[in-house]
Amino acid sequence: YEAISRKDTAKQEMYFQKRKEVYKKILAREPNNYLANYNLGITYYNHAVDLINKPNVIEETITQFNQRIEVISSLIVEAKPYIEKASQ
Numbered sequence: 001y002e003a004i005s006r007k008d009t010a011k012q013e014m015y016f017q018k019r020k021e022v023y024k025k026i027l028a029r030e031p032n033n034y035l036a037n038y039n040l041g042i043t044y045y046n047h048a049v050d051l052i053n054k055p056n057v058i059e060e061t062i063t064q065f066n067q068r069i070e071v072i073s074s075l076i077v078e079a080k081p082y083i084e085k086a087s088q
Helices: 002-007 009-029 034-052 062-087
Strands: none
Touching: 002 009, 009 034, 034 062
16 A cells, blocks of 8 residues: 555555554554564554645645644554554
């Protein structure tokens, strides 16, 4: 899904959701799975980076910019426990 989303940027959000589903299914069965924890954390983090690098940011209103910053912050907060678990 990661590789596909890089080629089909119009569907990045859909592929982001699919990646999350896959990793969460694995973690439901194996909560200590290193790769699933790491990859889910990186999935959240990379999605935040994609939003940071979003084109046409200059055209955003202040409200839209603030909303995007909130989403980016929440994605990084969501990534943290999975990255920490993987580092253990």
